[in-house]
Amino acid sequence: xxxxxxxxxxxxxxxxxxxxxxxxxxxxxxxxxxxxxxxxxxxxxxxxxxxxxxxxxxxxxxxxxxxxxxxxxxxxxxxxxxxxxxxxxxxxxxxxxxxxxxxxxxxxxxxxxxxxxxxxxxxxxxxxxxxxxxxxxxxxxxxxxxxxxxxxxxxxxxxxxxxxxxxxxxxxxxxxxxxxxxxxxxxxxxxxxxxxxxxxx
Numbered sequence: 598x599x600x601x602x603x604x605x606x607x608x609x610x611x612x613x614x615x616x617x618x619x620x621x622x623x624x625x626x627x628x629x630x631x632x633x634x635x636x637x638x639x640x641x642x643x644x645x646x647x648x649x650x651x652x653x654x655x656x657x658x659x660x661x662x663x664x665x666x667x668x669x670x671x672x673x674x675x676x677x678x679x680x681x682x683x684x685x686x687x688x689x690x691x692x693x694x695x696x697x698x699x700x701x702x703x704x705x706x707x708x709x710x711x712x713x714x715x716x717x718x719x720x721x722x723x724x725x726x727x728x729x730x731x732x733x734x735x736x737x738x739x740x741x742x743x744x745x746x747x748x749x750x751x752x753x754x755x756x757x758x759x760x761x762x763x764x765x766x767x768x769x770x771x772x773x774x775x776x777x778x779x780x781x782x783x784x785x786x787x788x789x790x791x792x793x794x795x796x797x798x
Contacts, residue, residue, distance in 0.1 A: 609645075610645065610654055610657065610658075613645075613657070616661075637666065638662055638676055638686060639685060642677065645658060647681075662677075700742060702742075703759055704739070706754060706763070707763065708728075709724075709755070709760060710764050712727060714764070721748040721749075721752050722748050725748050729744045
């Protein structure tokens with residue numbers, strides 16, 4: 598069962614005390630998509646003139662807000678302090694971005710592949726230094742991101758499919774130009790010490 602609470606008629610502390618007495622066993626739950634707790638807190642603080650209340654009455658109002666919003670005492674204290682300082686309550690956090698933002702683009706992969714093609718795939722440390730020189734010495738702006746790449750991350754980029762597709766190429770098997778075995782009669786040119794061994798029996 599879902600209950601929509603309207604506490605606009607609770608305008609005095611006595612009315613709130615009566616309400617608290619009658620709802621001690623009631624647990625308030627709030628759905629994230631319909632959560633108006635900030636507005637509820639601001640309305641109650643404004644309606645009861647929280648700033649002018651005595652210390653005990655302020656503590657009672659905090660307990661009431663904790664009961665109706667589900668916030669802890671520490672959270673409620675921070676929210677009330679923010680309301681008194683600013684005059685309103687507004688959520689300050691943003692939804693987190695899903696996943697990690699990519700630092701190196703597909704264009705960086707192309708530059709890295711071209712660099713490795715020209716320099717015949719040097720070690721990671723040597724390649725990182727070449728990329729650093731391309732930006733800092735020769736002033737090539739397209740190497741801005743690759744100029745600060747670490748050696749370990751350079752190897753990570755070399756393992757990406759986009760890089761490997763640009764670097765891998767297949768060739769047909771070539772015939773060997775080196776004679777592996779040759780069958781012919783010996784030619785000692787009338788010199789002693791030559792012997793013919795036939796391994797085929």
